[in-house]
Amino acid sequence: MIGQIANILVDGLAYAMFLFIVSVGLSVTMGLMGFVNLAHGAFAMAGGYVVLTATRYFGVPFLGALVITFLVIGAISVVFERTLYSRLYKAGELDQVLLTIGLAFMAIAGITYLFGPIPQHVVLPHWLAGHIDIGLRTVPTYRAFLIVVGFLLVIALWYGFERTTLGAKIRAAVDNRRMAQSVGINVDLLFTLTFAIGSGLAALGGGLSIHLLGLTPTFALVYLVLFLLVVSVGGLGSVKGTLVAALVLGIFDTTGKYLYAEAGGFFIYAIAMAVLLIKPAGLYGRE
């Protein structure tokens, strides 16, 4: 029994951390900028391909490739933000949805052209490939690694948002954009920076998920539903909300699949629906 609970917790936690890493960027950009960014999955997918290219063709170590993908995709996203996204900040949600879903389709077509539709895999470094013993059971090292990366990220984001001037400015801009502008905060620059961080995090999540889910160009849309689910359950723009939502969904989904396997992947939707019925704006969303 204890073994079973440990199994579910470890697997659920690893899955939750993956959900958190990819979704937090989406939550930040959507919440902060009020921009419906359906191309977020495309940034994650592109991040996966950057990791793949760096490790396979340039011999960059896996960890280095993760850093590179964060920087590269973050930088590329700035171009998109300045040339396309910034034009639609004041536009309606439908326009934003159409633009970003279009970008996602273009990304899929572009990556298919470059890499083909065939699923890709990364070879993990030796130290991430095996199992480690945590006492109760052995855990795949990669899952333990995901959990650690997730928690480091939680701490970094919490510190960044709560304890730095930059974070204070971002929070101010989230709460009241006009007031923030009137006290001299450069909201445009802040948006660009936040967008870059959000997209970089998506790319990081994409790179980390290759080993878990495999990588094809359609990653951009296939897993988008999951990320949107996490964001809506957590509440827009809230790091804490995203973390709690990822934990709740990840662990409940894993538990459901383990205990009531016959129901398949139904649990994640059931939980999401239950939460949203009670709190339509999400767990930590502003009503």
Add this chain to the structure above:
Amino acid sequence: MKRFHLAGLAALALVMSSAAQAQTVKIGVMLPYSGVNADLGTQIDKAFDLYVKLHAKDIAPYKVELIKRDEGPPSGANAKTVATELITRDKVDILAGVVFSPSAIAIAPVLTQAKKPLAIANAGTAWIPGLSPYIVRFSFSMWHPAYPMGQYAAKDLGCKTAAMGYTDFPPGKDSTEAFKTGFEKNGGKIIESIPMGNPAQVPDMTPFFTRVKDAKPDCFYVFIPSGSHASAVVKYYGEVGLKQAGIKLIGPMDVAPDNKLPQMGDEAIGAIVMGHYSKDLDNPANKEFVKAWEAEYGKNFIPDFMSAQGWDTMAAIFDTIKKLKGDFSNGEKVVETLKNYKGNGPRGQISIDPATRDIVQDEHAMQVVKKADGSLGLKVLGTVKQVKDQCKELKVGRCGGN
């Protein structure tokens, strides 16, 4: 005078074009060219192209024209529209391809109504040929590998209990039903049956696999659609520790297709699959096929069972063109010829059972092994000769109505 001249020209053009049409058999190819499963379509598409390229001269003076359309997602949502367009607008004489069972199921009524034959190159849900008298299948039924695998697991692998995990769509239920029938008839007992997500995305399979590990069966039978799921299964199998726990991973060949073996890593070693084709299969037609494939597409693009199916499907259509002297105007005649097809392809001896319009072929139990050069390959452990689709023989469920 001028008007008359023009009319003459038009008439001449009409005669010429209809003469050209009589010479050319239009084949409507339906395969997934986009989406998660586009690599499956690619395997068959390349086999079609290669066969046409190498054998075009065999059917002279007749010609074939391939009109390719995207079959769409595994749900079959798009297939009906595409098939209707191919038949009414492009005026194809025959349809070939279809990777997903839902597509074949969706287009069956269209075929019956239009009296157009479909040569299936993959879609494996057992009862599909029963849906329309115009369907002839050159690939396999889910029962072809799964039923013998059930027998083999109980008798030869000595498994007393088994768990089953499957992707939750018609072929998955079909395959596990077939395995269960074969396994239980030979004294085995199924202790778990787990649906593992939908075919469009690879889910995190860890919870399912952990559950199986805790249930401690002797064998774990897995059905997944060939493609990105295959490497995931092997990965989770090793990662969750089923291999270390002594639970045997078995399944139809979709679990270890040739073209996915290079990415799988050593965790795949020891898995046992039942299937009708492997690149390593030892027969002259296969050696010739693999050689031609590698000459055309290079050594890194590996043919798998889908490629072999595509090759044989096109071979059967070419054979029919020869027998009917290029005249595909009568769909019934085409089906009549296709369903009496006998041939020798990469899979070895194959034929169609005229009564069910489904294929008869050898099934091999194969184990993933490390070859001398360090790469993974499939070693034949045993062969069941000329397997007929047991679903129809035993009249199971919807197969009974055939």
